[in-house]
Amino acid sequence: MRLGLDDDELTSCVACGLCLPHCPTFVITGRDTESPRGRIALMRAVQNEGAPITAEVLRSMETCVQCLGCETACPSGVPFGHLMETTRAALAAEGRITPWWQRLGLRLLRHRRLLLAGSTLLALAGRLGLVPARRLGLPARLPLRRGRHRASGSDVWLFTGCVMDAWQRHTHLAVQRVLEATGVGVAPTAGAAPCCGALHAHAGLATDAGAIARQVIAALSVDGRPVLVDSAGCGAAMKHYGRLLGTAEAREFSARVLDVHEWLADRLDALLANRPAAPLALTVAVQDPCHLRHSQRSHEAVPTVLGPFVRELVSLDDDGLCCGAGGAYSMLEPELATAIRSRKTAAVERSGASVVASANPGCSLHLAAAGLDVRHPLELVAQALDSDGDS
Amino acid sequence: MATLLGAAARRLGRGADRAAPTADPDAALAADLRAAIGSERVRADAAARYLVSRDASIYSEGTAGPLCLPTSTEQVAACVRIAADHGRAVVPRGAGTGLAGGAAPLGRPVVLSLTRMNELLSVDLDNGVAWVQPGMVNLELSRRLAPYGMHYAPDPSSQQACTIGGNVATNSGGPHCLAYGVTSAHVVSLEVVLSDASVVTLGDLTAEPAGYDLRGAFVGSEGMCGITTAAAVRLTPDPAAVRTLLIAYDDVSSCAATVGAIIADGIVPAAIEMLDQRCVGAIEDFARAGYPRDAAAVLLVEVDGPPGGVAVAADRVAEIAAANGAVSVRAAADDDERARLWKGRKSAFGAVANILPDYYLHDTVVPRSRLVEVLEQVYEIADRYDLTALNVFHAGDGNLHPILAFDARVPGTMERVHAAGREIIEASLAVGGALSGEHGIGVEKRDYMERMFSDADLDQQSRLRAAFDPHCRLNPGKVLPSAHSCADIGSLRAADGKIWG
Ligand SMILES: Cc1cc2nc3c(=O)[nH]c(=O)nc-3n(C[C@H](O)[C@H](O)[C@H](O)COP(=O)(O)OP(=O)(O)OC[C@H]3O[C@@H](n4cnc5c(N)ncnc54)[C@H](O)[C@@H]3O)c2cc1C
Ligand code: SF4
Ligand code: SF4
Numbered sequence: 001m002r003l004g005l006d007d008d009e010l011t012s013c014v015a016c017g018l019c020l021p022h023c024p025t026f027v028i029t030g031r032d033t034e035s036p037r038g039r040i041a042l043m044r045a046v047q048n049e050g051a052p053i054t055a056e057v058l059r060s061m062e063t064c065v066q067c068l069g070c071e072t073a074c075p076s077g078v079p080f081g082h083l084m085e086t087t088r089a090a091l092a093a094e095g096r097i098t099p100w101w102q103r104l105g106l107r108l109l110r111h112r113r114l115l116l117a118g119s120t121l122l123a124l125a126g127r128l129g130l131v132p133a134r135r136l137g138l139p140a141r142l143p144l145r146r147g148r149h150r151a152s153g154s155d156v157w158l159f160t161g162c163v164m165d166a167w168q169r170h171t172h173l174a175v176q177r178v179l180e181a182t183g184v185g186v187a188p189t190a191g192a193a194p195c196c197g198a199l200h201a202h203a204g205l206a207t208d209a210g211a212i213a214r215q216v217i218a219a220l221s222v223d224g225r226p227v228l229v230d231s232a233g234c235g236a237a238m239k240h241y242g243r244l245l246g247t248a249e250a251r252e253f254s255a256r257v258l259d260v261h262e263w264l265a266d267r268l269d270a271l272l273a274n275r276p277a278a279p280l281a282l283t284v285a286v287q288d289p290c291h292l293r294h295s296q297r298s299h300e301a302v303p304t305v306l307g308p309f310v311r312e313l314v315s316l317d318d319d320g321l322c323c324g325a326g327g328a329y330s331m332l333e334p335e336l337a338t339a340i341r342s343r344k345t346a347a348v349e350r351s352g353a354s355v356v357a358s359a360n361p362g363c364s365l366h367l368a369a370a371g372l373d374v375r376h377p378l379e380l381v382a383q384a385l386d387s388d389g390d391s
Numbered sequence: 392m393a394t395l396l397g398a399a400a401r402r403l404g405r406g407a408d409r410a411a412p413t414a415d416p417d418a419a420l421a422a423d424l425r426a427a428i429g430s431e432r433v434r435a436d437a438a439a440r441y442l443v444s445r446d447a448s449i450y451s452e453g454t455a456g457p458l459c460l461p462t463s464t465e466q467v468a469a470c471v472r473i474a475a476d477h478g479r480a481v482v483p484r485g486a487g488t489g490l491a492g493g494a495a496p497l498g499r500p501v502v503l504s505l506t507r508m509n510e511l512l513s514v515d516l517d518n519g520v521a522w523v524q525p526g527m528v529n530l531e532l533s534r535r536l537a538p539y540g541m542h543y544a545p546d547p548s549s550q551q552a553c554t555i556g557g558n559v560a561t562n563s564g565g566p567h568c569l570a571y572g573v574t575s576a577h578v579v580s581l582e583v584v585l586s587d588a589s590v591v592t593l594g595d596l597t598a599e600p601a602g603y604d605l606r607g608a609f610v611g612s613e614g615m616c617g618i619t620t621a622a623a624v625r626l627t628p629d630p631a632a633v634r635t636l637l638i639a640y641d642d643v644s645s646c647a648a649t650v651g652a653i654i655a656d657g658i659v660p661a662a663i664e665m666l667d668q669r670c671v672g673a674i675e676d677f678a679r680a681g682y683p684r685d686a687a688a689v690l691l692v693e694v695d696g697p698p699g700g701v702a703v704a705a706d707r708v709a710e711i712a713a714a715n716g717a718v719s720v721r722a723a724a725d726d727d728e729r730a731r732l733w734k735g736r737k738s739a740f741g742a743v744a745n746i747l748p749d750y751y752l753h754d755t756v757v758p759r760s761r762l763v764e765v766l767e768q769v770y771e772i773a774d775r776y777d778l779t780a781l782n783v784f785h786a787g788d789g790n791l792h793p794i795l796a797f798d799a800r801v802p803g804t805m806e807r808v809h810a811a812g813r814e815i816i817e818a819s820l821a822v823g824g825a826l827s828g829e830h831g832i833g834v835e836k837r838d839y840m841e842r843m844f845s846d847a848d849l850d851q852q853s854r855l856r857a858a859f860d861p862h863c864r865l866n867p868g869k870v871l872p873s874a875h876s877c878a879d880i881g882s883l884r885a886a887d888g889k890i891w892g
Contacts, residue, residue: 011748011800016447016741017488017552021528030460030506030526031434032442032487041442051891056438073551075677075741317534 003047003090005083010047013040013078019070024322024340025063033060036070036080043087053096061087062097063336065326066202068294081295082243085201092204102332106203109162110212112194119166120144139167139365147173153185156263157220159229159238160188162195164361171361174382175230175260181385182270192219198237199327201244213241217253227257230378232360233327235259236295259292260378261301261359271381272308280384283312285353286377287344287367288320289360302359306377309384318347325366337366345370355380416499420477421457424501427469432507434458441890443484443494443502447549449751449799450492450834454890455482456499460507464582464590464620467503471618471864472588474501480867481586483614485526485557488549490752491833493561493613497868503618505556511535512621518596520579520623525556532624541626544571547829548737556619562611564829566662566736567693569787573829575610577625583609583617586860596623608855613831614866616859630661630695634705635723635732638712639686643667645716646688647763650786652711653692654759658704663787664691664736670783670794673742680735681728686718690786691736739783740794747779747796751808754830755819759789768818769793776811790828791819816842832870840872849875 017037020026025034032038033056042060045051064084071080091097108115123142125131131138146169149160156179160172176186197212216238220227229235235257242251264271286303293299299320307313324330324340344367348356357377358364364374415421421435434440435457444453456479461467474481480500487494496502509526516539523532529550533542546565547553553563559581564573571577580594594606609616640646650663666674666689671682682689690712694704709720723729743750757765766782773780773795784792793815797804816826816839826836826843840849853875857863863876 007800008748011798012744014447014741014744014748014750015445016549017486018549018738018741020486020552021531030504030509031439032504033434033439035442037487038442042438045441045891049891051437051441054437056434056436060438075738076744077677078744 001046001053001090001094003043003087005043005047005086009079009083010040010044012076013037013074014076015041016076018075019073022069022073022319022321024065024067024069024324024343025336027321027343028336028339034063036074039064040078040080040083043083053091058091058096061091063333065290065322065324065329065337065340067290067322067326069290069320069322072294072297085204085206088202088204089206090204092206098203098205102203102328103205106200106205106208109195109199112162112165112191115162115194116146116166119163139368142167143169146170149188149190151185151187152176152180154187154223154225155184156186156225157227158186158188158260159193159196159220159227159231159234160190161231161234164231164234165190167365168361168376171230171376171379174376174379177382178264178271178378178385179228179260181274182264182267189220196234196237198233201237202327210245213238213244213250217241217250221249221253224256226263227253228260228263229257230260230359230376232259232289232291232296233362236291239296259296259298259301259359261305262296262298265301265304268304271305274385275308276384276387279308280310280380280387282310282355282380283314283353284310284355284357284380285314285316285348285351287316287323287348287356287358287363287374289358289363290320290322290326292359293320302357302377306357306380309381314351314353316344316347316351318343323363323367325360325362327362330362330366341366341370345372348372417457420473420479420501423473423477424457424459424470427473428459428461428466432460432462432466434460437891440502443487443504444496444890446484446487446489446492446494448490448492448495448833448835449749450495453492453495453497454499455496455502458502458504460504462507464584467505467584467618467620468588468590470501470503471584471586475586475588475862475864480864481618482866483556483560483618485554485560486528486549486552488553489557489561489833490754490830491561491827491835493831493833493866493869494557495834497834500867505554505618508620509554514539514626516626519626520596521626522621522623523555524621525554525559525619527555529553529555529558536626537629539626540629542629543577543624544568544627545574545577548740550737555622555624559610559619559622560612560614561829561831564785564788564790566664566691566733566785569663569785570659570661570695571627575607577627578606578610578622579625580623581606581609581619582621584620585617586862586864590620591617594623609859611831612856612859613833613870615856615869617865630701632698632701633661633693633695633729634701635729636690636692636694636705636708636712637682637721637723637732638690638692638709638717639683639719640688640690640716641686641718642716643688643766644763646690647766647786649690649712649715649717650762651759652715653708654787656707656711658694658707660692660704660708660787661695662691662693663785665689665782665784665786666691666736666739667782669746669779669781670739670743673745673781674735674739676745677742678731678735678738680731682732682735683719691732736783743781743794743796746781747798749797749799751795751797751812752830753791753793753795753812753815754828755791755793755816755824755826756828757789757791757819757822757824759786761822761824762786762789762791765791765818765822765824769815772811772814772818776807778807778811785828788828789824792828813839834869837870838872840870846875
């Protein structure tokens, strides 16, 4: 079967294996079928050698978290993320992956009202004990009420997204609070751009992802203001609109997208002018979301921004290995996701931190479900700004 | 619920291509293996077998039988026994980073992947050793020893991925082996499963074990004498001080001359690595490590030890370099810079792919005094065959790693690559060099063995192997040319080259 993969991209892998220890699924299973090198070799076998797409080939592709740990580690510059997205698009187009119920769920993300109402309903059902939240990989307590979005100006957009806005609006409000402390007016995107399309692209629904990208670009291109994103996954997707759509307009848009920490790291003086007398009395471990570390490669901005506001920042000794959240991955592959996560929780334990700072909503939900106290880095900063040193 | 639905949908909606209904020659074997070690540890499907049919070399003719991922010595022994019952060979496999086709399965053998046996079993500070399982990744071991102020010294460039089991089997070297010695100097004792499924311990913790040094014979045996299931490795204390110098040259021969001069001066640096200009370019494209792109060649020299001695040695190296025509000498300012330089060096082979998609790496050793001469020949040979040659190597011990970069998709390329490779090896042997410094012989270099060794030598090696594995059931078809390993032919006969049904 033609997977539509670029031959140069495919042959750029020299099979050296240096990516293996950076792949969460290989580290857990020890199997080549669950490794980057193996996945690339299978893509090649299917596309060039006429190998059939067996159940095991499908599993190999489905078990990939798309964390891109392999891409950062690869000295040969293999664009793994693009290879995997293209492969999934070909498999989804043939109906081999992403069954109807997943597609239905993903379509819902674009319908903001429905999504918010559905989330509230789920929260209610949860309170009544009707939802086995743990088993479904849902947060233990979904919010029944959400604070209201309010624009304070038009200097920057704050992209609010879909599920994150329904479940973690308090994070957006805290981020806005921090941005405003540097003296800018913030416009939350709310209904204007209901979803970034990252999960659609991951699931191989390229057409949907493209349509969403065009919608977002049209809605947020009234002027050239920066588009700030507080979800690493959304930011990574939006920075790739240029590649996804291949138009000059999309590339220009992607160039305006910044992770909030990146933007703040450049305005640290303005932010520090508001610094409280004492930092929060917390030891905080920074978890690098893969979409910040490997895709955007801007994870170093997080400690820069957060550092001055907490007593101690500690780093994890696991070489930035993925936590297993991977967008919808933790729900679709619960067994592997949990095994991957236990390595992360062990690293947190070794670090001696009491709080984990994560700049991605998916990671933070996934890690919180294991009992960790997880906050968005800017929630901590907001807390510090509003307090006088106690936590 | 989502998962239940998922499973149901998987079953209903989207059946996978079914493999053609041919009789599976592995069915009975796989069933026995599953019964013995648990079905979750055995894979007999095409995808799994396809992926363990090769390693990191360009050799691609292997065909794997069932794949086992044992988690204990007993399970390894059970797999060996069952394979023998079914008349199949066994091929052990670590991370598959080997560059000689050593882990490529010939004759549809059972492949034993040791990746899941990756525990640090014990750290014995009194005796200065640690017991580890074979699937322990080399760099991970050093990370785990760091809290004790110790590390595992042999550091192959693939150390972030390769396993101790693979290191023992190939007697791996690395940049820091110049001062510290290669793998065999760091392996004290081994637990090994032999071809009759018995478990033995080779060597012990005493300095001079009584009797023959079977441990020494085993290290470097490329999976043909037994399967390592645990290794006692030496702990090396972290040096008190380290200085790393990056020295640039306008010409390759001044660079090589410096290497000789440093050693002649009586200094034994921890590492001396030499990189040519093309290699530096490839590395900089990937790692931005800070190597000077405009230099014709660079040396990366590291000295370590007590702080006072290190400072003196570093100054002396700088002096010698200057006297031998270096255009610049720079010391890494801090650990970060040092780590970046090493990361660059260790990603060199992979980074070559930024120039051309395929590479063939040679691994010969030449007397240090003949380095320049052989290097010049390497470039000349590559030019003649219209190939791109890059050089990055352990200059301190004369271990050359000429890389031929090419695009295998261009018809006729492989023939040129092999012809050039042959000439490079001949050139190295002609000056009194050796066939392999550290990557092993495997299948890739097997047929060159006759150029290096006499018939009597090879027969002798074959007898040593037979003493461990009389029926040639472990990794048959490797290292020894077929004329000197008749028994292997039986094990290879079962071959059915098909993987995808
Ligand atoms: C980018 C790159 C750089 C490299 N740099 C170096 C270098 O600097 N120095 C160097 O020496 N090598 C180097 N190598 C080669 C390779 O990494 C080493 O040979 C390494 O020791 C192989 O380890 P592995 O775990 O990948 O073994 P594999 O490739 O899986 O196997 C290698 C051999 O060991 C046998 N084997 C594996 N495990 C066992 C076991 N438990 N018991 C018995 N036999 C076993 C296999 O049968 C095979 O013959 C490099 C390779 C690459 C890709
Ligand atoms: S993806 Fe990169 S690191 Fe991994 S095997 Fe291929 S070339 Fe090596
Ligand atoms: S994206 Fe992540 S899970 Fe997928 S192959 Fe790469 S490292 Fe492994």
